[in-house]
Amino acid sequence: MPKSALNQVLSHLKAYRAQHLEEAKEFLRIPSISALSAHKGDVVRAAEWLKVRLEQAGFANARLEATRGNPVVVASSAIRLGKPTVLVYGHYDVQPVDPVESWHHGPFEPTVEKNILYARGASDDKGQVFMQLIAAEAWQTVAELPVNLKFLFEGEEEIGSVNLSEYIRDHQADLAADLAVISDTPMYDQGYPAVSYGLRGLAAMEIAVHGPYQDLHSGGFGGAVMNPAHALAHLIDSLHDATGRVSVAGFYDQVDDLTPEERDAFSRLPFDEEAYQNELGVPALFGEEGYSVLERTWARPTLEVNGMWSGFTGEGQKTIVPASAHAKLTCRLVPHQEPNDILQRIEAHLRMHLPPGVRLTINHTGGAPASITPLDHPAVKAAESAIESVYQTPASHIRMGGSIPVVVDFQQMLNMPTLLIGFALPNENFHAPNEHFHLENFYRGAETIATLWQKLGENHG
Numbered sequence: 001m002p003k004s005a006l007n008q009v010l011s012h013l014k015a016y017r018a019q020h021l022e023e024a025k026e027f028l029r030i031p032s033i034s035a036l037s038a039h040k041g042d043v044v045r046a047a048e049w050l051k052v053r054l055e056q057a058g059f060a061n062a063r064l065e066a067t068r069g070n071p072v073v074v075a076s077s078a079i080r081l082g083k084p085t086v087l088v089y090g091h092y093d094v095q096p097v098d099p100v101e102s103w104h105h106g107p108f109e110p111t112v113e114k115n116i117l118y119a120r121g122a123s124d125d126k127g128q129v130f131m132q133l134i135a136a137e138a139w140q141t142v143a144e145l146p147v148n149l150k151f152l153f154e155g156e157e158e159i160g161s162v163n164l165s166e167y168i169r170d171h172q173a174d175l176a177a178d179l180a181v182i183s184d185t186p187m188y189d190q191g192y193p194a195v196s197y198g199l200r201g202l203a204a205m206e207i208a209v210h211g212p213y214q215d216l217h218s219g220g221f222g223g224a225v226m227n228p229a230h231a232l233a234h235l236i237d238s239l240h241d242a243t244g245r246v247s248v249a250g251f252y253d254q255v256d257d258l259t260p261e262e263r264d265a266f267s268r269l270p271f272d273e274e275a276y277q278n279e280l281g282v283p284a285l286f287g288e289e290g291y292s293v294l295e296r297t298w299a300r301p302t303l304e305v306n307g308m309w310s311g312f313t314g315e316g317q318k319t320i321v322p323a324s325a326h327a328k329l330t331c332r333l334v335p336h337q338e339p340n341d342i343l344q345r346i347e348a349h350l351r352m353h354l355p356p357g358v359r360l361t362i363n364h365t366g367g368a369p370a371s372i373t374p375l376d377h378p379a380v381k382a383a384e385s386a387i388e389s390v391y392q393t394p395a396s397h398i399r400m401g402g403s404i405p406v407v408v409d410f411q412q413m414l415n416m417p418t419l420l421i422g423f424a425l426p427n428e429n430f431h432a433p434n435e436h437f438h439l440e441n442f443y444r445g446a447e448t449i450a451t452l453w454q455k456l457g458e459n460h461g
């Protein structure tokens with residue numbers, strides 16, 4: 001029986017493992033640290049390296065495109081009607097390496113020990129970018145790609161993707177696709193390869209409570225005016241009930257409840273609450289009743305005070321009634337909460353609960369919606385089956401509690417869902433000394449991605 005195209009692709013990847021490792025090391029030797037201007041040339045060199053390697057992989061149109069900052073590297077396969085189009089995003093820049101003396105090997109001298117590759121960028125994200133590249137190359141070598149592929153690799157992720165939104169906005173047609181795939185995140189744990197299908201959103205505001213024109217002597221005036229610090233404390237306290245649930249009217253109205261399938265998937269993940277509590281150094285965990293820690297941090301909204309300040313905080317005593325009190329608040333949002341709606345509801349709540357004798361100013365400082373690709377979405381199903389066929393273990397379904405701005409851009413400007421399918425492990429020291437990547441997951445990651453393209457192509461047909 002002739003080998004299927006996918007089997008030939010997987011054989012190709014296995015046959016070239018040694019060469020792929022050497023090439024990954026070559027890419028990792030370029031110190032593409034975006035935060036340091038001294039490495040500006042290295043950042044461009046990494047972009048050039050990637051472009052040339054994409055050309056070798058059969059993407060003749062690979063090119064650098066200028067932004068106000070570091071270039072993006074883009075490439076695409078032939079776009080054939082009837083096939084799904086996938087936009088693959090990653091980044092070729094890396095974090096600084098300080099403290100460099102804590103590294104066991106030079107951060108830009110990639111070294112393999114016990115089947116683990118050590119280097120800055122090994123897992124975040126050059127190793128995973130290269131993994132994407134060789135998966136596509138294997139297809140290009142053996143047979144026609146089952147999907148149309150577009151690559152978008154940026155060089156400013158580690159400095160906040162400062163120019164990426166503008167690039168995406170200006171190239172919406174070029175980047176249009178049915179789905180975005182990102183390999184820049186960890187799996188749940190060793191042995192738990194995962195599809196990450198949701199991210200929380202964000203809404204932020206700063207509030208200030210104003211009393212007298214200036215700080216007052218508390219002996220002369222204390223008792224005659226409302227103290228802004230007391231008023232702020234009252235406002236903050238009014239935001240939650242004693243169980244930790246947000247008291248703002250309508251805050252939970254639009255929240256998508258977890259489905260039974262999701263709760264079941266999360267509950268199957270190993271999670272040691274006691275170890276988690278000890279690691280954090282808290283005497284007890286606290287959160288919304290009726291939800292596990294994973295559910296609270298991945299799929300429930302929050303309202304947090306990030307900072308508050310007022311009055312005299314220096315050494316000794318200064319007996320004043322402060323003129324004002326301030327706080328910064330942010331919410332983590334879940335689908336389908338709308339950032340502006342939530343900020344307005346909080347503002348209305350604060351104004352309603354404001355004690356007499358003070359004024360309140362509120363500054364909405366931004367927000368981004370949550371994103372989710374439902375578990376029954378064909379792309380999630382395809383990723384699940386690709387993971388299972390390569391790892392021979394059921395795929396885990398996870399969400400992430402934070403936000404990834406590029407995912408919001410893809411959702412809002414390109415109107416496409418994103419799958420986060422990363423092969424790093426949570427403890428591989430991203431952003432820290434001795435960053436590493438388990439080679440097993442580098443190789444199997446490439447095989448999983450190659451299989452994913454097959455599954456997405458099949459589903460579409």
Ligand SMILES: [Zn+2]
Nearest residue numbers: 124125157184
């Ligand atoms: Zn990264």
